[in-house]
Amino acid sequence: MPLYEYKSDGKGCEHCEAGFEVLQSVDDPPLEKCPECGAPCRRLFSSFAAIKSTRDVLSTKNLARHGFTQYKKAGGGHYEKTTGDGPPLISRDP
Numbered sequence: 001m002p003l004y005e006y007k008s009d010g011k012g013c014e015h016c017e018a019g020f021e022v023l024q025s026v027d028d029p030p031l032e033k034c035p036e037c038g039a040p041c042r043r044l045f046s047s048f049a050a051i052k053s054t055r056d057v058l059s060t061k062n063l064a065r066h067g068f069t070q071y072k073k074a075g076g077g078h079y080e081k082t083t084g085d086g087p088p089l090i091s092r093d094p
């Protein structure tokens with residue numbers, strides 16, 4: 001069964017303001033309320049959110065911000081720089 005993380009939307013108790021995890025079947029409907037105090041809660045993680053964040057991490061903008069240089073294949077053994085501080089073109093041939 002997947003573990004889902006919930007957090008209160010606004011004012012809640014100690015339990016839900018810090019966020020809490022619930023083991024639920026995929027067929028179970030998402031919780032709408034904190035089981036401790038009944039404050040409105042929302043689910044934080046889903047597989048969709050995880051896929052989206054991975055794509056953001058590998059975006060050109062994010063790579064440049066973290067000091068990486070990214071190249072794309074330009075054919076004939078050459079690679080063109082798409083972002084970063086490295087040389088503008090790298091080649092397989094000396």
Ligand SMILES: [Zn+2]
Pocket residue numbers: 008012013014015016017034035036037038039
């Ligand atoms: Zn609560």
